Amino acid sequence: MNWITNYVRPRINSLFSRREVPENLWTKCPDCGTMLFHRELSDNLNVCTNCDHHLAITPRERFTALFDGGVFREVKVPEPVADPLQFRDQKKYPDRMKAAQRSTGEKEAMLVAEGEIGRTPIIAAGQDFSFMAGSMGMYVGNAIIAAAERAVQTGRPLVLFSAAGGARMQEGILSLMQMPRTTVAVQMLKEANLPYVVVLTHPTTGGVTASYAMLGDVQIAEPNALICFAGPRVIEQTIREKLPEGFQRAEYLLEHGMLDRVTHRKAMKDELVSILRMLTGKPAPTRADLPAPVAEALPEPAPEPTAEKTE
Numbered sequence: 001m002n003w004i005t006n007y008v009r010p011r012i013n014s015l016f017s018r019r020e021v022p023e024n025l026w027t028k029c030p031d032c033g034t035m036l037f038h039r040e041l042s043d044n045l046n047v048c049t050n051c052d053h054h055l056a057i058t059p060r061e062r063f064t065a066l067f068d069g070g071v072f073r074e075v076k077v078p079e080p081v082a083d084p085l086q087f088r089d090q091k092k093y094p095d096r097m098k099a100a101q102r103s104t105g106e107k108e109a110m111l112v113a114e115g116e117i118g119r120t121p122i123i124a125a126g127q128d129f130s131f132m133a134g135s136m137g138m139y140v141g142n143a144i145i146a147a148a149e150r151a152v153q154t155g156r157p158l159v160l161f162s163a164a165g166g167a168r169m170q171e172g173i174l175s176l177m178q179m180p181r182t183t184v185a186v187q188m189l190k191e192a193n194l195p196y197v198v199v200l201t202h203p204t205t206g207g208v209t210a211s212y213a214m215l216g217d218v219q220i221a222e223p224n225a226l227i228c229f230a231g232p233r234v235i236e237q238t239i240r241e242k243l244p245e246g247f248q249r250a251e252y253l254l255e256h257g258m259l260d261r262v263t264h265r266k267a268m269k270d271e272l273v274s275i276l277r278m279l280t281g282k283p284a285p286t287r288a289d290l291p292a293p294v295a296e297a298l299p300e301p302a303p304e305p306t307a308e309k310t311e
């Protein structure tokens with residue numbers, strides 16, 4: 001026994017073992033405060049195992065759980081002009097973008113994919129709240145148009161998972177222009193007689209609820225999701241009145257006729273399959289354990305987007 005075994009080695013060991021532990025192994029449920037182990041949480045689709053609170057989930061995680069066998073292919077989205085207004089607040093807009101890309105590993109705030117759910121071919125678009133609050137800029141507009149065009153091209157229904165803090169202020173009026181653009185995209189689906197189903201997740205607010213997120217043939221929401229144009233705090237300050245309990249939450253909106261369904265995240269896939277098969281005149285879903293599709297079985301990828309659609 002000497003100072004090397006007694007002092008140096010434990011110090012070295014503790015240094016190394018400390019490094020091996022990833023930082024966010026545990027997540028605290030924002031509702032009940034239970035500490036949730038990350039693997040247990042992701043196995044449960046980011047729903048609290050204690051109180052059923054629905055925590056945020058990225059589109060990529062959601063799609064992996066949603067599509068049969070976790071197999072899906074991304075649909076290409078035309079790139080818009082970067083930083084058209086040369087916007088700068090405390091940080092430059094391109095710097096904010098880079099930071100968001102680094103922290104999420106995603107290019108932008110919406111992911112579009114095609115694949116099968118319960119052997120029902122669909123196009124899915126998912127908005128990523130962790131990417132600049134899922135804000136709707138030109139890219140998100142392009143993504144919805146690309147999703148709608150791909151749906152029309154392949155004759156598939158479109159399922160959209162919304163989550164947004166509203167329009168992207170760094171793109172000013174150009175972000176607001178995505179409201180009519182996406183409305184036209186939804187209209188394309190209606191003209192092609194294809195179902196458009198919206199799943200509203202927490203929170204869906206601002207310009208997004210004034211356009212594509214409220215135009216679904218069927219409007220589903222996740223439990224307790226905040227869905228509004230102006231948030232409760234703003235309304236309370238404006239009208240100087242106390243708002244009712246659960247105001248602008250999914251269950252409240254369902255009760256008041258704004259939504260068709262409030263569905264638990266774990267029941268969402270089955271519900272979507274049933275609704276989509278019903279709307280497209282397909283026979284009822286088979287609940288048997290079907291083999292997962294292979295990537296090669298997916299249809300041909302969409303052709304390269306043309307330059308005229310990139311504005």
Ligand SMILES: [Zn+2]
Pocket residue numbers: 029030031032033034048049050051052053
């Ligand atoms: Zn909880």
